[in-house]
Amino acid sequence: MALSVDDTTLTEKGLNAPDVKIGRVLLLACGALAHEILALKRLNNWDHMDLKCLPAKYHLYPDKIPKVVEEAVHKHRNDYETIFVVYADCGTGGLLQAKCAELGVEMVAGPHCYSFFEGNDVFAKTSEDEITAFYLTDFLVKQFDAFIMKPMGLDRHPELRDMYFGNYTKVVYQAQINDPVLDAKAQECADKLGLPLERRFTGYGDLEVALKAV
Amino acid sequence: MSDEEDDIILSELSDDELVLQMHDDLYDGMKEEIEESVNILLDRGWMPYDVLTKALVEGMRIVGIDFRDGILFVPEVLLAANAMKGGMFILKPLLAETGAPRLGNMLIGTVKGDIHDIGKNLVTMMMEGAGFEVKDLGINNPVENYLDELDSNEYDILGMSALLTTTMPYMKVVIDTMVEKGMRDDYVVLVGGAPLNEEFGKAIGADAYCRDAAVAVETAKEYMAKKHNQMSA
Numbered sequence: 384m385a386l387s388v389d390d391t392t393l394t395e396k397g398l399n400a401p402d403v404k405i406g407r408v409l410l411l412a413c414g415a416l417a418h419e420i421l422a423l424k425r426l427n428n429w430d431h432m433d434l435k436c437l438p439a440k441y442h443l444y445p446d447k448i449p450k451v452v453e454e455a456v457h458k459h460r461n462d463y464e465t466i467f468v469v470y471a472d473c474g475t476g477g478l479l480q481a482k483c484a485e486l487g488v489e490m491v492a493g494p495h496c497y498s499f500f501e502g503n504d505v506f507a508k509t510s511e512d513e514i515t516a517f518y519l520t521d522f523l524v525k526q527f528d529a530f531i532m533k534p535m536g537l538d539r540h541p542e543l544r545d546m547y548f549g550n551y552t553k554v555v556y557q558a559q560i561n562d563p564v565l566d567a568k569a570q571e572c573a574d575k576l577g578l579p580l581e582r583r584f585t586g587y588g589d590l591e592v593a594l595k596a597v
Numbered sequence: 598m599s600d601e602e603d604d605i606i607l608s609e610l611s612d613d614e615l616v617l618q619m620h621d622d623l624y625d626g627m628k629e630e631i632e633e634s635v636n637i638l639l640d641r642g643w644m645p646y647d648v649l650t651k652a653l654v655e656g657m658r659i660v661g662i663d664f665r666d667g668i669l670f671v672p673e674v675l676l677a678a679n680a681m682k683g684g685m686f687i688l689k690p691l692l693a694e695t696g697a698p699r700l701g702n703m704l705i706g707t708v709k710g711d712i713h714d715i716g717k718n719l720v721t722m723m724m725e726g727a728g729f730e731v732k733d734l735g736i737n738n739p740v741e742n743y744l745d746e747l748d749s750n751e752y753d754i755l756g757m758s759a760l761l762t763t764t765m766p767y768m769k770v771v772i773d774t775m776v777e778k779g780m781r782d783d784y785v786v787l788v789g790g791a792p793l794n795e796e797f798g799k800a801i802g803a804d805a806y807c808r809d810a811a812v813a814v815e816t817a818k819e820y821m822a823k824k825h826n827q828m829s830a
Contacts, residue, residue: 472762474791475792476765476794477762477797495762510710514711514737515712535672537672543672543675543676550713551712
């Protein structure tokens with residue numbers, strides 16, 4: 384099933400659960416992961432899973448994530464045998480993990496999607512040597528303006544760029560799929576930040592591992 | 598705030614009008630105008646400390662309130678901070694010469710593994726504006742950097758910053774090491790950064806979590822007042 388919702392909608396509004404429940408598992412995910420989750424569902428024939436995405440823009444306000452996840456769990460709890468939260472910690476400082484434990488639902492392990500796409504173990508080992516890397520995923524490349532340029536004010540005040548990115552030395556584009564169009568867009572993103580680009584194909588990494596275990 | 602910036606000749610404003618205009622210019626992130634206004638007030642015989650507190654710090658206080666209330670956002674605060682930095686650059690050497698009051702000494706730095714410094718830099722600037730002497734260790738600091746500097750010079754406050762969920766636990770490493778060395782209670786430890794919260798601050802043994810630069814200043818002042826009262830008692 385191809386995703387009919389565009390990336391801007393995934394950022395701003397997310398994706399509703401199906402009107403008619405099909406699966407017995409609800410994946411309650413960040414909108415930034417919709418394409419990847421649907422691709423994995425397709426590849427693995429995971430018909431027992433339905434997908435609902437919360438707006439990806441909550442990543443700009445991570446303190447709101449536990450509350451919106453909690454609301455969505457309560458809303459869908461009676462409709463599904465299992466709800467699996469497809470977020471990592473995502474800047475919530477452990478509060479999302481605590482909320483999920485309180486709600487009795489599982490979530491993806493790891494600090495953020497850059498980590499689980501690369502593989503949490505690998506990322507934990509390499510990230511110490513890469514603290515000056517700014518990570519982008521396929522979704523962030525596509526939504527670069529919505530997540531970086533506009534909220535940081537760089538579209539209006541490009542002079543702020545070095546205040547934000549002066550300590551970074553490179554952009555690491557973690558590619559989930561091979562797409563020359565995205566590669567070119569990633570280069571544009573890196574150019575906007577004045578940083579060299581390193582492309583790294585990750586595929587779906589630990590996201591697939593986590594979903595397989597559900 | 599004002600739409601008529603182009604029509605205003607700063608040097609023709611009275612002192613009171615100029616100070617209010619500086620609040621507007623800070624709000625709008627107008628660095629050159631702030632620098633010009635600082636020099637005008639100094640030329641008129643203002644004490645550097647008065648220029649700092651009545652014009653710059655008060656202006657940033659307003660910016661801080663609107664940031665807290667969701668009226669201003671990070672880019673606007675950064676522009677305002679940049680404007681204040683321009684004014685501070687002129688005032689800083691003069692403040693030392695004119696014996697401006699000092700509230701205390703702070704050591705600040707972003708923890709190991711973390712290169713984010715926007716919040717830390719804001720705190721540094723606001724603390725300096727409030728009358729603290731601040732030594733900034735910069736980014737990516739292992740515990741040794743903090744401890745060596747604390748040993749080498751007199752400090753009242755240690756401030757630590759982290760933006761990442763993965764790096765914020767390192768604050769506990771620093772505090773635990775201070776405890777091991779029997780020096781934890783010699784300092785007020787303040788922590789801050791986007792993923793932190795009050796519970797985390799308590800859990801790692803910090804004295805306080807500060808959600809923004811304005812709170813950091815107020816918290817630091819409170820602790821210094823307590824310390825002063827204890828010493829007087």
